[in-house]
Amino acid sequence: MRHALWILVIAGSAVLQAQNPNLNFLNNEIAQQIANMEALLGDGPTDVTGKMGPMPNGGECTIQITVASQSDPSQYYTYTVPTVSDKLCKDYILQQETDGSFKVVPKNDPAQSLQQDLNNLQQLLNFLNGLGGQIRAPGQTAAPQEAPVQTGVKPRQAGDSGTAFPEVLPLPFAPPLSAGVAVTSSNGCNPGQTYLYFRINHFDNSVTRYDGCPMQITATIPIAAPGPLQGVLTPDNSTLIVTSYNQGITFINATTNQVTKTITTDPSVFPAGIAMRFDGAIAYVVSLIDQNPVVLVLDVQNQQIVGSIPIPVIYPHSVYFSPDGTIALVTCPFANYVYMIDVLTSTISTAIPIPDPRDIAFNPTGTQAYITSGVYPDSIKVVDTATFTIVDSYPVNGYPGLIHISRDGRDLTVLDLDSTNMFFIDLATRNTVTISTVVAGGGLVGVP
Amino acid sequence: MRRTVLPLLIVQGACLAQPFIFNRGIANSASSLPFGIPGGTIAQGSIFSIYGRSLGPATGVQPSAFPLNATLSGVSVSVTDGITPLNAYPVYVSASQVNAIMPSNTPVGSVSVRVTVNGIASNSVPVRIGPASLGLFTALGTGAGPGIIFNYVTAAKQPLNSLTTPAKPGQVVTMWGTGLGPVAADNVAPAGGNLPVGIEVFVGGKSASTSYHGRSPCCAGDDQIVFQVPVNAPTGCWVPVNVQLAGTAVSNTVTMAITSDGSSCVASASNPAKAFIQGGKVGLLAPMRADINQSAPNSPLNLRADFLVARFGQEKGGPLAFNPLVSLPPAGTCTAYAGQGDWFISATLPNLAPSVAALDAGGGMVTAGGKSGTYVAAYSPLLLGYLGSLNPANTTAPDTTLLGPGIVKIQIAGGANVPSFNTTATMISPLTWTNQSQILTVNRANDLQLTWTGGSGQTVAAVGGNVDVITNSSGIFVCVASPGATSITVPAPILANVPQGRGDPHYSKGAIFLVGAGASGAFSASGVDQGFLVPIYLTGEAVAFQ
Numbered sequence: 001m002r003h004a005l006w007i008l009v010i011a012g013s014a015v016l017q018a019q020n021p022n023l024n025f026l027n028n029e030i031a032q033q034i035a036n037m038e039a040l041l042g043d044g045p046t047d048v049t050g051k052m053g054p055m056p057n058g059g060e061c062t063i064q065i066t067v068a069s070q071s072d073p074s075q076y077y078t079y080t081v082p083t084v085s086d087k088l089c090k091d092y093i094l095q096q097e098t099d100g101s102f103k104v105v106p107k108n109d110p111a112q113s114l115q116q117d118l119n120n121l122q123q124l125l126n127f128l129n130g131l132g133g134q135i136r137a138p139g140q141t142a143a144p145q146e147a148p149v150q151t152g153v154k155p156r157q158a159g160d161s162g163t164a165f166p167e168v169l170p171l172p173f174a175p176p177l178s179a180g181v182a183v184t185s186s187n188g189c190n191p192g193q194t195y196l197y198f199r200i201n202h203f204d205n206s207v208t209r210y211d212g213c214p215m216q217i218t219a220t221i222p223i224a225a226p227g228p229l230q231g232v233l234t235p236d237n238s239t240l241i242v243t244s245y246n247q248g249i250t251f252i253n254a255t256t257n258q259v260t261k262t263i264t265t266d267p268s269v270f271p272a273g274i275a276m277r278f279d280g281a282i283a284y285v286v287s288l289i290d291q292n293p294v295v296l297v298l299d300v301q302n303q304q305i306v307g308s309i310p311i312p313v314i315y316p317h318s319v320y321f322s323p324d325g326t327i328a329l330v331t332c333p334f335a336n337y338v339y340m341i342d343v344l345t346s347t348i349s350t351a352i353p354i355p356d357p358r359d360i361a362f363n364p365t366g367t368q369a370y371i372t373s374g375v376y377p378d379s380i381k382v383v384d385t386a387t388f389t390i391v392d393s394y395p396v397n398g399y400p401g402l403i404h405i406s407r408d409g410r411d412l413t414v415l416d417l418d419s420t421n422m423f424f425i426d427l428a429t430r431n432t433v434t435i436s437t438v439v440a441g442g443g444l445v446g447v448p
Numbered sequence: 449m450r451r452t453v454l455p456l457l458i459v460q461g462a463c464l465a466q467p468f469i470f471n472r473g474i475a476n477s478a479s480s481l482p483f484g485i486p487g488g489t490i491a492q493g494s495i496f497s498i499y500g501r502s503l504g505p506a507t508g509v510q511p512s513a514f515p516l517n518a519t520l521s522g523v524s525v526s527v528t529d530g531i532t533p534l535n536a537y538p539v540y541v542s543a544s545q546v547n548a549i550m551p552s553n554t555p556v557g558s559v560s561v562r563v564t565v566n567g568i569a570s571n572s573v574p575v576r577i578g579p580a581s582l583g584l585f586t587a588l589g590t591g592a593g594p595g596i597i598f599n600y601v602t603a604a605k606q607p608l609n610s611l612t613t614p615a616k617p618g619q620v621v622t623m624w625g626t627g628l629g630p631v632a633a634d635n636v637a638p639a640g641g642n643l644p645v646g647i648e649v650f651v652g653g654k655s656a657s658t659s660y661h662g663r664s665p666c667c668a669g670d671d672q673i674v675f676q677v678p679v680n681a682p683t684g685c686w687v688p689v690n691v692q693l694a695g696t697a698v699s700n701t702v703t704m705a706i707t708s709d710g711s712s713c714v715a716s717a718s719n720p721a722k723a724f725i726q727g728g729k730v731g732l733l734a735p736m737r738a739d740i741n742q743s744a745p746n747s748p749l750n751l752r753a754d755f756l757v758a759r760f761g762q763e764k765g766g767p768l769a770f771n772p773l774v775s776l777p778p779a780g781t782c783t784a785y786a787g788q789g790d791w792f793i794s795a796t797l798p799n800l801a802p803s804v805a806a807l808d809a810g811g812g813m814v815t816a817g818g819k820s821g822t823y824v825a826a827y828s829p830l831l832l833g834y835l836g837s838l839n840p841a842n843t844t845a846p847d848t849t850l851l852g853p854g855i856v857k858i859q860i861a862g863g864a865n866v867p868s869f870n871t872t873a874t875m876i877s878p879l880t881w882t883n884q885s886q887i888l889t890v891n892r893a894n895d896l897q898l899t900w901t902g903g904s905g906q907t908v909a910a911v912g913g914n915v916d917v918i919t920n921s922s923g924i925f926v927c928v929a930s931p932g933a934t935s936i937t938v939p940a941p942i943l944a945n946v947p948q949g950r951g952d953p954h955y956s957k958g959a960i961f962l963v964g965a966g967a968s969g970a971f972s973a974s975g976v977d978q979g980f981l982v983p984i985y986l987t988g989e990a991v992a993f994q
Contacts, residue, residue, distance in 0.1 A: 169742050169957065170792060170957060171792060171990060172795075172959065173736070173755070173832070173988060174738070174753060175834070175837035175839070278918065323918035324484070324920075326472075326573075326574050342572040342573070344530065344572075345560045345572060349571035349573075350468065350570075364917045365790055365917055365918070366919070386471045387471075388471070388571075
């Protein structure tokens with residue numbers, strides 16, 4: 001019996017990860033800024049007003065809090081929160097509490113039932129399987145140690161999922177195209193294969209493990225550091241590393257599902273994006289903050305922080321290793337830049353301006369990086385990693401977020417942040433198919 | 449009074465340094481072997497090339513005298529392992545390329561290289577450093593084809609080896625390269641003398657005796673190897689030459705011309721190579737059937753595909769003519785190529801493209817066995833026109849193959865350079881690869897033997913290699929069997945620069961093909977000076993290189 005291990009790490013909800021902000025952090029920040037502004041105005045009574053909505057020019061969702069002196073309304077301070085995306089305005093509201101303070105709260109309870117999550121996961125898995133795709137963790141590039149996936153020639157139409165094919169490898173003189181034939185398949189997953197998924201539950205401070213075909217929850221692992229965000233598996237699938245925005249990096253034994261170590265980072269560090277080099281020796285963790293942002297270097301085997309790479313712009317978001325591990329790219333959506341790190345020397349090597357970069361996928365040879373960008377319509381930028389220049393772009397009719405490239409480098413799958421749509425792009429023909437059959441929802445944040 | 453507290457949203461301008469080194473843009477100046485190939489290590493004390501933009505002055509500058517300085521025309525090159533920074537010695541600087549000597553005391557392992565131009569630093573790019581890793585210079589500057597090899601006649605007469613000035617068996621020659629190892633001082637005129645690294649030179653697979661291997665007395669970083677062409681060396685226009693250093697490192701493989709009497713090397717009239725040497729407009733048509741078996745770790749799958757290789761190009765010709773398609777090693781020998789790119793997807797082998805220009809002949813149609821296959825345009829690799837295929841695992845897809853033994857009618861649709869024309873060829877029978885099932889893994893440290901039956905009257909070749917996908921590197925070997933032979937051995941040094949497999953066909957794609965080629969025929973067409981027809985039947989196996 002052959003076993004193919006499919007890995008998916010899902011950030012259930014993520015601060016500044018487009019869909020689900022870290023509400024605790026955000027609301028604490030709002031409260032702190034209100035207190036600061038009141039202090040600046042002196043001891044007199046104040047009026048606090050707030051609003052949340054898109055910026056006047058149609059830009060991203062913004063929160064604005066104003067504190068004015070009741071005795072002299074011309075004396076006031078305004079605090080503007082640089083938010084992450086217009087999804088905040090769509091799914092959340094700014095609510096004034098009975099004590100006059102303001103808090104950002106969900107319009108509806110974002111927690112979906114586990115069964116619904118399972119259904120969503122299964123549906124997405126089925127879909128990607130049908131495309132011959134390999135699901136990966138956010139910020140994780142395809143690792144050579146990953147076991148092969150028994151998928152194959154792609155059915156190139158929407159909704160054609162649930163079958164798997166013997167794969168025609170891209171060997172020379174092999175047929176360039178060949179229809180496949182269905183093999184053992186059960187609703188998109190093969191009982192003969194091993195499936196492993198982790199979902200990182202930001203609000204619940206836990207990690208949920210899914211195994212089997214069909215998928216089942218096999219473990220729920222508490223995370224001591226509040227606000228878990230992203231995770232990455234070691235190439236041998238032995239260890240899961242999870243970042244927590246509230247100064248935590250958690251190591252989990254993926255065999256026993258036990259936390260083996262939690263690193264408490266410096267208070268100035270806010271761990272968010274994480275990626276691991278293909279050899280599993282080091283991982284990078286991005287500190288998502290405006291003051292002294294850094295990328296931490298983790299020694300994975302010894303489970304310790306061994307370095308820190310300063311990032312010269314605010315709020316670096318996520319990090320991605322090239323397939324050969326020689327460079328890493330860091331998205332900086334507020335600064336509209338993608339930074340390149342020379343992994344050997346752990347230094348910033350260069351940067352390229354990309355409007356609102358969201359997610360990155362390298363092609364298998366590492367010669368190109370596909371970057372989803374918050375511009376319309378050419379939302380997917382193709383960066384030649386040799387020259388580090390934009391050499392092409394692909395338009396999508398939506399708000400592209402997470403991006404995944406197939407293992408043969410022929411197709412992109414892109415999640416729309418503004419709908420339940422997925423875009424499937426044939427890179428050779430540039431043909432884009434929009435699929436709306438997948439119920440993505442908030443529970444699938446992090447699925448590439 | 450309006451006072452506003454705004455979180456700092458000032459974007460610090462990303463300091464985009466003007467000089468930029470292309471990622472994976474550093475290689476041994478002679479071999480150009482990339483990072484992912486075993487021979488892609490940069491040796492201490494060797495000359496390496498940095499490719500990029502804004503790396504130096506618009507017009508190239510070289511130093512005029514020793515000692516070399518760490519800065520040349522405002523350009524310096526720093527090398528660091530993250531602990532110790534060193535300065536390389538630039539020997540050529542220009543906007544797109546910098547050549548420099550890697551300091552002999554550079555630490556072995558990985559280092560990052562950075563170029564600074566008038567105080568502005570570039571990005572840094574990693575390279576792998578070794579004590580010795582030899583690159584052989586080539587006349588075409590690609591790391592493949594005719595080497596920079598001088599035939600020794602007298603001290604005053606040492607012509608460059610070429611098709612018109614071949615060497616003779618037993619003749620002494622001097623070959624140029626870089627990477628034999630560190631020296632005491634990199635920036636002064638070399639002292640000369642053998643360097644303390646064991647070497648073995650192979651000429652057509654035969655070991656050659658050497659009388660010198662060390663720095664050239666003229667030029668910092670340049671090495672010379674003086675050897676005698678083995679008396680039993682095969683003769684031919686493109687006899688492969690490579691050098692194995694003590695340990696396992698093997699240089700790039702170059703070629704030299706060897707004839708029994710030193711007269712010009714001439715290919716037979718029916719050999720397409722003759723047309724490439726002469727130059728002109730050359731057409732190659734090859735109906736080709738490929739039977740490929742792919743097995744573990746994926747599902748076993750036997751595939752059959754039919755193609756028409758349709759290559760039309762204008763060739764420059766001349767004494768240094770070389771194209772991997774026709775510049776085959778002598779019968780009974782093997783050659784090797786390695787470089788950047790996924791050669792299984794796009795055949796970007798050095799010098800494979802027409803040396804002057806490609807010619808457009810349009811698509812075509814092939815009719816055989818009562819079926820026809822049509823292609824609109826040939827596609828890479830090797831300009832294959834796909835005709836049909838059979839996937840036995842797919843019971844729903846029809847069998848569209850057509851190239852069984854017998855007459856094949858070829859109709860070329862015509863294009864901008866070559867008008868339409870028709871011709872016929874006779875398809876050949878397949879060989880039987882008798883040890884195919886035993887070669888699922890290949891240990892590169894050992895010789896590899898392939899055996900077969902059948903193929904009478906055919907030219908039999910073995911072609912194999914591997915693509916290391918994540919480093920975008922490819923290495924292949926090409927062997928030609930002796931006439932009538934039923935086996936061929938691929939020597940370990942020829943396998944040395946095939947990248948190691950990674951255990952997953954998506955990250956490293958290994959394959960070996962046993963190729964049978966029928967006797968070459970001719971066709972005539974307007975716009976083509978010489979046309980050749982070569983029916984090909986190949987059997988392939990997906991393998992893992994260890």
